[in-house]
Amino acid sequence: MKKISMLLILTLSLTSWAQLPGSTTKPTLKADPKATKFGAELTLKEAPITVDEALEKFKAKQITGPVLLTAKIDKVCKKKGCWMTIKSKSDDLRVTFKDYGFFVPQNIVGKNVLVEGVIKEEKLTLEETKHFVKDEGGDPSKVTEAKTDYQFVAYAVSLVKK
Numbered sequence: 001m002k003k004i005s006m007l008l009i010l011t012l013s014l015t016s017w018a019q020l021p022g023s024t025t026k027p028t029l030k031a032d033p034k035a036t037k038f039g040a041e042l043t044l045k046e047a048p049i050t051v052d053e054a055l056e057k058f059k060a061k062q063i064t065g066p067v068l069l070t071a072k073i074d075k076v077c078k079k080k081g082c083w084m085t086i087k088s089k090s091d092d093l094r095v096t097f098k099d100y101g102f103f104v105p106q107n108i109v110g111k112n113v114l115v116e117g118v119i120k121e122e123k124l125t126l127e128e129t130k131h132f133v134k135d136e137g138g139d140p141s142k143v144t145e146a147k148t149d150y151q152f153v154a155y156a157v158s159l160v161k162k
Contacts, residue, residue, distance in 0.1 A: 038157040039102045042116050044068040051088035055150055058119045069093075069115045069152070070160075076106045077135045084108075086115065086152070093119075094132070095152045104157060112161075117154035124149055 048070035049057075057063040071086035071093075081103035085092040095115060097103065124132070129147050130140035 036159045038104050039097060039154060040116075040156045042068065042114060042156045042158055044116055048114055051086055051093050052090060054119060055088065055091075055093070058121075058150070063119060066116060066118055066155070071113060071115065073109050073111050073113055075136055076104060076109055078106060078137050079135055081106050083132075083135070086113065093150055093152050095154050095157075097157075098153055098155050102157075108159065111159050114156075114158045114160055115152065115154050116156040117152050119150060119152050122149050122151050 044066060046068060048068040051069055051071050054063060054067055054069055069086070071088070073084050074087045074092050075085045077083045082100065083094060083096045084104055085094050095117075098117065124146050126143070126146045129145075130143045133143050134140045
């Protein structure tokens with residue numbers, strides 16, 4: 001009995017050390033290009049709204065929590081699919097993925113999606129603005145000023161047939 005207790009204590013100690021609090025190590029994730037869903041499952045039951053409707057409601061402070069959007073993918077990060085932009089009539093909305101927890105394949109540009117998450121306003125630094133331009137395949141040396149951006153942090157992305 002004493003040996004079993006000691007073994008149990010040793011096992012629990014080693015298990016608790018395996019994930020130290022505040023650890024910044026992130027797993028390397030790769031998107032499955034054959035998948036149609038990325039991240040969590042969609043959970044919101046209301047009808048999806050367009051990017052333009054969502055931005056209008058967000059600016060009017062009518063949206064403060066999670067929302068379900070329907071849109072067409074305009075761009076995807078060319079390095080590893082760690083962000084995408086979705087089209088609106090007036091602008092694009094940059095979509096990042098919650099806690100860098102999943103990516104999307106780079107070959108889904110032009111596809112229609114349902115995206116669940118939250119909208120936020122973010123003032124980018126000049127360096128961040130240049131980084132995003134470079135990720136899009138553009139020339140960061142042509143960027144001369146920082147930009148204020150509306151971004152969407154997605155929990156779930158699902159491709160839809162249209």
